[in-house]
Amino acid sequence: MGVAAAVRRGARGVSWFVKGMLREDAYEKYLAHIAAQHDGGDGGHVMTEREFWRDVTDRQDRNPQSRCC
Amino acid sequence: MGASVDAPYGSPDNSDLLQQDPGLPPVALDEAALESQDTRWTPAKIAVWVGISLLGGVSWVVIAGIRGETVNAVWFVFAAVCSYLIAYRFYSRYIEKHLLMPDDRRATPAEYDADGKDYVPTDRRVLFGHHFAAIAGAGPLVGPVLAAQMGYLPGTIWIIAGVIAAGAVQDYLVLFFSMRRGGRSLGQMAREELGVIGGTAALVATLTIMVIIVAILALVVVNALAASPWGVFSVGMTIPIALLMGCYLRFFRPGKVSEVSIIGFTLLIAVIIGGGLIADTTWGADFFTVNKIALGWAIIVYGFVAAILPVWLLLAPRDYLSTFMKVGTIVMLAVAIVLVRPVIHVPAVSEFAAKGTGPVVAGSLFPFLFVTIACGALSGFHALIASGTTPKLVEKERQTRFIGYGGMLMESFVAIMALVAALSIDRGIYFAMNAPAALTGGTAETAAAWVNGLGLSGVHITPELLTETARNVGEKSIISRTGGAPTLSVGLAHIMQQLVGGTGMMAFWYHFAIMFEALFILTAVDAGTRVARFMLQDSLGNFIPRFKDTSWRLGAWITTAVMVGAWGAVLLMGVTDPLGGINTLFPLFGIANQLLAAIALAVCMAIVAKQGAFRYLWIVAIPLVFAAAVTISASFLKIFSSVPAVGYFAQHAAFGKAIADGKTSFGSAATLEAMQAVFRNTMIQGVLSVLFVTLSIIVIIAALWETWKAYRLGGGPSAEDTAVPSRIFAPAGFVATPAEKELEKEWAVRSAGTGRVRSGGH
Numbered sequence A: 001m002g003v004a005a006a007v008r009r010g011a012r013g014v015s016w017f018v019k020g021m022l023r024e025d026a027y028e029k030y031l032a033h034i035a036a037q038h039d040g041g042d043g044g045h046v047m048t049e050r051e052f053w054r055d056v057t058d059r060q061d062r063n064p065q066s067r068c069c
Numbered sequence B: 001m002g003a004s005v006d007a008p009y010g011s012p013d014n015s016d017l018l019q020q021d022p023g024l025p026p027v028a029l030d031e032a033a034l035e036s037q038d039t040r041w042t043p044a045k046i047a048v049w050v051g052i053s054l055l056g057g058v059s060w061v062v063i064a065g066i067r068g069e070t071v072n073a074v075w076f077v078f079a080a081v082c083s084y085l086i087a088y089r090f091y092s093r094y095i096e097k098h099l100l101m102p103d104d105r106r107a108t109p110a111e112y113d114a115d116g117k118d119y120v121p122t123d124r125r126v127l128f129g130h131h132f133a134a135i136a137g138a139g140p141l142v143g144p145v146l147a148a149q150m151g152y153l154p155g156t157i158w159i160i161a162g163v164i165a166a167g168a169v170q171d172y173l174v175l176f177f178s179m180r181r182g183g184r185s186l187g188q189m190a191r192e193e194l195g196v197i198g199g200t201a202a203l204v205a206t207l208t209i210m211v212i213i214v215a216i217l218a219l220v221v222v223n224a225l226a227a228s229p230w231g232v233f234s235v236g237m238t239i240p241i242a243l244l245m246g247c248y249l250r251f252f253r254p255g256k257v258s259e260v261s262i263i264g265f266t267l268l269i270a271v272i273i274g275g276g277l278i279a280d281t282t283w284g285a286d287f288f289t290v291n292k293i294a295l296g297w298a299i300i301v302y303g304f305v306a307a308i309l310p311v312w313l314l315l316a317p318r319d320y321l322s323t324f325m326k327v328g329t330i331v332m333l334a335v336a337i338v339l340v341r342p343v344i345h346v347p348a349v350s351e352f353a354a355k356g357t358g359p360v361v362a363g364s365l366f367p368f369l370f371v372t373i374a375c376g377a378l379s380g381f382h383a384l385i386a387s388g389t390t391p392k393l394v395e396k397e398r399q400t401r402f403i404g405y406g407g408m409l410m411e412s413f414v415a416i417m418a419l420v421a422a423l424s425i426d427r428g429i430y431f432a433m434n435a436p437a438a439l440t441g442g443t444a445e446t447a448a449a450w451v452n453g454l455g456l457s458g459v460h461i462t463p464e465l466l467t468e469t470a471r472n473v474g475e476k477s478i479i480s481r482t483g484g485a486p487t488l489s490v491g492l493a494h495i496m497q498q499l500v501g502g503t504g505m506m507a508f509w510y511h512f513a514i515m516f517e518a519l520f521i522l523t524a525v526d527a528g529t530r531v532a533r534f535m536l537q538d539s540l541g542n543f544i545p546r547f548k549d550t551s552w553r554l555g556a557w558i559t560t561a562v563m564v565g566a567w568g569a570v571l572l573m574g575v576t577d578p579l580g581g582i583n584t585l586f587p588l589f590g591i592a593n594q595l596l597a598a599i600a601l602a603v604c605m606a607i608v609a610k611q612g613a614f615r616y617l618w619i620v621a622i623p624l625v626f627a628a629a630v631t632i633s634a635s636f637l638k639i640f641s642s643v644p645a646v647g648y649f650a651q652h653a654a655f656g657k658a659i660a661d662g663k664t665s666f667g668s669a670a671t672l673e674a675m676q677a678v679f680r681n682t683m684i685q686g687v688l689s690v691l692f693v694t695l696s697i698i699v700i701i702a703a704l705w706e707t708w709k710a711y712r713l714g715g716g717p718s719a720e721d722t723a724v725p726s727r728i729f730a731p732a733g734f735v736a737t738p739a740e741k742e743l744e745k746e747w748a749v750r751s752a753g754t755g756r757v758r759s760g761g762h
Helices: A003-021 A024-035 A048-064 B033-039 B043-065 B074-100 B124-135 B140-149 B152-180 B185-224 B229-252 B257-280 B282-288 B292-308 B313-342 B351-355 B363-373 B381-386 B399-423 B427-433 B444-453 B463-472 B484-499 B503-540 B555-577 B581-610 B618-640 B649-659 B672-713 B738-754
Strands: none
Touching: A003 B257, A024 A048, A048 B074, A048 B313, B033 B292, B033 B738, B043 B074, B043 B152, B043 B292, B074 B152, B074 B313, B074 B351, B074 B399, B124 B313, B140 B152, B140 B351, B140 B363, B140 B381, B140 B399, B140 B427, B140 B484, B140 B581, B152 B185, B152 B363, B152 B381, B152 B399, B152 B581, B152 B618, B185 B292, B185 B381, B185 B503, B229 B257, B229 B282, B229 B313, B229 B503, B257 B282, B257 B313, B257 B503, B282 B313, B282 B427, B282 B581, B282 B649, B292 B555, B313 B399, B313 B484, B313 B503, B351 B363, B351 B484, B363 B581, B381 B555, B381 B581, B399 B484, B427 B444, B427 B463, B427 B484, B444 B463, B444 B618, B444 B672, B463 B503, B484 B503, B503 B555, B555 B581, B555 B672, B581 B672, B618 B649, B618 B672
């Protein structure tokens, strides 16, 4: 593996980690979860990306989590 | 332990429930593989651990044993890291093997309750970062700074030994037990394990403790921003930046979190630089110089508004910014300390450690060192996080050790770095910054005279040094900037300028550090108010059912106002306190946090006892006894001490007598009004201390009772969820072991065959 390929691989790793940590990959995971269900999941309704992100913050509104000191 | 199905007590034996799907590759390493990767010692492995032990041992000798004039900061880093590695490899493994016994054949809530939203199996390395970002905040940065008045050694030993035996154990246990209970919260577990009385006491204690913690964090921000037009401008600007980011994510680019974080971060740097330019103008300095009382009110109003606004508008975007800043700054500080290797001139144990007359926080080493440094060594607040989001995201049971125990070690490392940063600045400057204005007199001349009059060996400062340092960091004055944040920022600026930019950049680094602390704290204030409001609504709902409906707008506003009013009152008390709010109130913060730890450990002890694991009960009992001894004795000193500087009621009585005698100034209070403020505040603080300690004692007694009952019966009922067989595999630690890599390969082949790829991983 050349240097450029190694750098690309490293950069992909960092981006994967940052996105995971900020939970930017939440929608992909949601879709993957739905796809894994036999009934198509969520009673057949699959949220669009926009709906999903609204739902994320709305759920936080209903169920707040503390941040530590 | 009960192996047969009819044994009602002890940890249920689930082996019959855990029949694995024969069509899948193994979901866990088998016992033999686990045992052999643990006990097979190759020469290389032995050499590595001998090396770590030697380096750690030498570092401890340098720090603790050799009495030179100076010690290099890099030894602190080595001592800490080597101790953490050894503790993680051996002690946390011991706890795993004997006490918790995680079973990777069991599905975690993230797997069996998977909904693609709240319950999502998450890569262990990502979850480690996520969990760390949720537990680490301003606490580990502030406490060690204040404790530095006792010298470097007491704080260092407590941070490292405390985290290994107490803090990380608590986090690991709570995370594991919550995970085994479907991600239940600490409050729910307390109710389940300790019964109605213990559970209710735990709930009320948690609620009041949150109020105190939020109030004192807010006080740290007020003290850092008072009379600092630069800080007020740049921190104030984070609100419009967050609003902008919130709208961007909501309406323009939903889900593009790292994109919006980079935009926000760029704007943040711009306002830090802009703040310097604006503070230099006359109008800017006039407009953004705000006194403490006005700032206190501003944070109260902000706290209320922020807590009733929807999450997407302010909290969520600021959370992203804060995570970004947090991880970035901590990595930056670690790199800088290793590269710059600052030299520390502070004595190992200072004059104030034994006498307890330290001007920063009053009280002797025991117990006050252990409450001054809470976060970083043992932080009860973590129990709320470890029983919140994280257990719902854990992919495999054995990963809880890396995430729970390892995550807390990481926070402890942050505390060590904060201690090093605080220790690296001149000791005279340290005391001039951290003593209340009543002592320093508030000007460079009086402060220098006071510091030199302390009679500390090797400490001599000039007023010019104090004014020059203030100018370098872009402030008008650094005298009596209590609360820890300004001192840490000076330390960080001092270290960073040696690496990047020189003295000319100090002001930028200083305000960068202030900004990142303020960001965490404002997020914690907002989130804490929301959580407290929900807890209050839930409790009130038992009497007025309508309050249970959290979407009821009026109810939400009323309960938010009550919670903000509660912490706001404590905040204003600290802000107006002539004794300097931090000096009086910070011990209350530490006591509150440690009491919460005692409550969490008490719940863990009851669970361990009900599992029948009495042989290993000491793992929980040692930190519990220590936390209880520290907090109860600290509370008793605060309640019963006859020394006015320490005891709230002694101070109350002294001021009451002075008022009755018709005096118009007394002690540090220059006016009758100030005297009345002290008289009133000490009463409230005293009552709060009584309340905390009573509630905690009730919880601990309830736990002892449950433990005794379980001991007599040989165990107790288990509240664990029923075991469900797992259908996924993932390694346990940061790096996959060879055996785990083999399994990963089998799974990779399978998912390639079925065309389904698991998310994550490289």
